[in-house]
Amino acid sequence: MSTSAIIMMIVGLGTVWGGAIVTIVIALSVEKKNKMKAEKQ
Amino acid sequence: MRENWQSRKGFIFAAAGAAIGLGNLWRFPFQAYKNGGGAFLLPYFVALITCAIPLMIMEYAYGRKIRGGSVKAFSKLKKKLEIIGWVQVMVPIIVMTYYSAIIAVSVIFMVYSLGHAFGIINWLSDPGPIMGMVTGSAENAMDLGAGISIYILIAVVFVWLANWLIVKKGISGGIEKMSNIFTPMLMILMLVFMINAVRLNGASIGLEALFKPDFSKILDPGIWVSAYAQVFFSTTLAVGVMIAYGSYLHEKADVVNSAFITVFANSSFDLIAGVLVFSTLGYLVNSMNVEFTSFGTGAGVAFIAFPIAISTMSSNVVVQGLLGFVFFFCLFIAGISSSISMLESFATAALDKFNIPRKKLITIISIIGFIGSACFASYAGFNYILDIVDAYVGNIVIAGLGLVEVVAISYIYGTKELRKEANEYSDFKVGKWWDYLLRYFTPLLLGAVVVTNIINIVTGLSSMDKIGVISNIIYGWGTVVIMIGTSIMFYKKKWTTNAQ
Numbered sequence: 103m104s105t106s107a108i109i110m111m112i113v114g115l116g117t118v119w120g121g122a123i124v125t126i127v128i129a130l131s132v133e134k135k136n137k138m139k140a141e142k143q
Numbered sequence: 144m145r146e147n148w149q150s151r152k153g154f155i156f157a158a159a160g161a162a163i164g165l166g167n168l169w170r171f172p173f174q175a176y177k178n179g180g181g182a183f184l185l186p187y188f189v190a191l192i193t194c195a196i197p198l199m200i201m202e203y204a205y206g207r208k209i210r211g212g213s214v215k216a217f218s219k220l221k222k223k224l225e226i227i228g229w230v231q232v233m234v235p236i237i238v239m240t241y242y243s244a245i246i247a248v249s250v251i252f253m254v255y256s257l258g259h260a261f262g263i264i265n266w267l268s269d270p271g272p273i274m275g276m277v278t279g280s281a282e283n284a285m286d287l288g289a290g291i292s293i294y295i296l297i298a299v300v301f302v303w304l305a306n307w308l309i310v311k312k313g314i315s316g317g318i319e320k321m322s323n324i325f326t327p328m329l330m331i332l333m334l335v336f337m338i339n340a341v342r343l344n345g346a347s348i349g350l351e352a353l354f355k356p357d358f359s360k361i362l363d364p365g366i367w368v369s370a371y372a373q374v375f376f377s378t379t380l381a382v383g384v385m386i387a388y389g390s391y392l393h394e395k396a397d398v399v400n401s402a403f404i405t406v407f408a409n410s411s412f413d414l415i416a417g418v419l420v421f422s423t424l425g426y427l428v429n430s431m432n433v434e435f436t437s438f439g440t441g442a443g444v445a446f447i448a449f450p451i452a453i454s455t456m457s458s459n460v461v462v463q464g465l466l467g468f469v470f471f472f473c474l475f476i477a478g479i480s481s482s483i484s485m486l487e488s489f490a491t492a493a494l495d496k497f498n499i500p501r502k503k504l505i506t507i508i509s510i511i512g513f514i515g516s517a518c519f520a521s522y523a524g525f526n527y528i529l530d531i532v533d534a535y536v537g538n539i540v541i542a543g544l545g546l547v548e549v550v551a552i553s554y555i556y557g558t559k560e561l562r563k564e565a566n567e568y569s570d571f572k573v574g575k576w577w578d579y580l581l582r583y584f585t586p587l588l589l590g591a592v593v594v595t596n597i598i599n600i601v602t603g604l605s606s607m608d609k610i611g612v613i614s615n616i617i618y619g620w621g622t623v624v625i626m627i628g629t630s631i632m633f634y635k636k637k638w639t640t641n642a643q
Binding site: 103104106107108109110111113114115117118119121122125126128129132133 | 151180181182184188347350351353354355356397400401403404407408410411413414417418570571
């Protein structure tokens with residue numbers, strides 16, 4: 103495979119999979135924070 | 144009392160399952176291949192950020208605010224716009240009629256794969272005759288006497304039965320429960336298939352063809368329109384599904400981040416499908432000396448190229464058959480998780496307006512839908528009419544509805560108010576950029592998609608023979624007229640609930 107094809111594959115997969123992982127991590131951390139807040143109250 | 148999603152995970156799996164469908168498997172890979180390879184990813188990402196995500200946030204937020212499907216949502220904007228809501232939810236029912244016929248082929252191939260595994264029939268290395276037997280042949284779309292595929296007809300009964308069984312149980316008891324199983328299972332199985340595909344000899348030839356960027360094409364406006372169309376159609380927007388799903392969200396549920404997750408999950412599947420399809424095609428190009436487009440650029444890839452590839456992965460027929468079964472089971476799951484959302488889109492809208500038990504409503508729609516699907520089980524229906532109806536309803540009408548929806552909600556309800564509501568309980572907030580995109584940029588791009596699709600249809604008609612033109616008018620425009628007529632009929636009926 104050519105370098106440009108490899109780069110585009112990494113950029114493509116990285117962006118969408120990275121985007122999915124980051125947004126899921128944000129959702130989980132907010133959920134955890136909310137849970138802790140609720141427990142304190 | 145309106146139902147709610149039992150968990151956020153269930154809602155996201157259901158929404159992602161709705162967006163991820165059979166189209167992801169063959170539409171994205173060939174759109175990228177034809178439009179500059181890796182360079183296509185640039186307009187694709189821009190389209191995700193400027194069209195898919197803003198529209199998804201809009202549909203979730205507005206659905207949650209109105210607590211109703213498209214019909215209620217549009218009637219709240221302006222009484223007469225209720226007709227648009229009905230047209231919007233008629234689209235998935237029409238799409239379901241032919242989509243079910245394609246899912247039915249997956250079911251038939253699942254059964255044949257088991258037959259292969261048990262040594263009853265050896266077909267995976269040469270699926271052409273089986274495909275020919277299942278789908279038959281006809282002269283053209285008007286050749287209605289060519290016959291009907293009894294295989295598809297029987298399998299379509301099974302598909303509608305599955306839809307009926309899931310959707311009649313409602314949101315949390317049916318759709319959410321099944322999505323919690325189907326969506327992660329589909330993702331995992333497709334990842335396994337993808338990893339296996341990149342290990343094949345010649346996979347790199349396919350990946351080179353898919354990802355090698357041709358940046359000279361990036362200035363071609365046609366590529367940008369293709370990218371916007373791909374992203375828009377792939378995410379199941381503007382057909383009432385996401386508004387309906389949003390309407391079952393808890394009033395304090397996140398909207399913004401859930402929209403991001405849904406869109407990224409769908410795009411991840413696009414890319415998984417791209418790698419899977421082109422690695423497999425690269426393998427076939429390398430071993431059989433065929434072209435990347437030798438199996439067509441549509442369903443033929445899944446139903447012809449994949450069985451051949453599976454047959455060469457192992458010399459053991461049991462392994463071949465079981466691999467085939469799992470692959471077609473994946474197609475079945477991808478199809479069903481989308482079709483239940485389409486059925487729910489109409490059901491939510493109808494239940495908002497008419498006081499009718501859910502089970503009775505779902506039964507009526509399923510019977511009518513099955514009759515519609517039976518038309519596509521005919522040889523002329525499956526081989527010709529399906530493409531015509533898809534071109535008109537699946538492309539022009541949906542893009543047109545998207546344009547009307549974004550303009551109506553942005554300008555009548557107002558993006559500022561909706562943004563405030565979307566941000567209120569979300570994990571992170573969207574800024575003013577979202578307003579600008581929805582008010583100016585997205586309508587402009589969707590308008591370009593609509594105009595391009597109409598030009599393609601009109602120029603396509605001029606190059607057709609007489610039968611082609613007649614069948615386009617009858618099946619294409621005929622379906623559109625029936626849809627609008629039925630929508631007006633539903634609009635004129637009185638509200639028998641107090642939802643208005």
